[in-house]
Amino acid sequence: MLIREINIGDDEQFVKLICKVDAQSDYMLYEPGERKVTVEKQRFVDEYYMAKILSTKPKGPLE
Template sequence: MTLIREIREDDAERFLHLCLRLDQETKFMLYEPGERTTTVELQRDRIQAILADGRSTILVAEEIGELVGYLAIFGGNANKTKHIGHIVIGIIEAYTGSGLGTSLFHAAEKWREESELTKFELTVMVPNERAAALYKKMGFEIEGVKRNSIRMDGMYVDEYYMGKIF
């Protein structure tokens, strides 16, 4: 059974390993293989800062001691955007289509109830139809298109801006 919980500082090495694995497995995450330069120490510091922030968190999915997915919420810093949480989600290929993404979003919404966030936002590459379908299922709507947002495989790819208001 997959456990979904808030990240801890002692997850830094396993979380970095998860991110590096996602860089290898999918073209739909931001970093390409070999591009991520974060160390375990820097990852630990970042986790500590996120948890101390109060408007941000990382929820991790753990299966038999291995992190297999995550959903991060980054709250706005400026007074005018403190109500918005930007979402980043990643799930290893072996767990996609298993309902884990839905479970992570449900956990994020439960976490949000204790925060001052009234909106979630995210971007998704237009060709990532599976992810866009999940986000729509979770109540997100396309709010705009960011043209030529990503350069992937020598071509420019558009991204959808998506949001969900609570």
């Protein structure tokens, strides 16, 4: 299994993963089908947080 940071463009695969985990796990906050996640919503969230992360990266001679 490869574990890595999520990137822009991973939205569809991430939504599929979340739905699969919800369906297979007995210890999730949401029951299968209860989480209202869509690719469009996940893309918005990913872009928002990626912009936040990139805007707080230090810039300077050590970069």
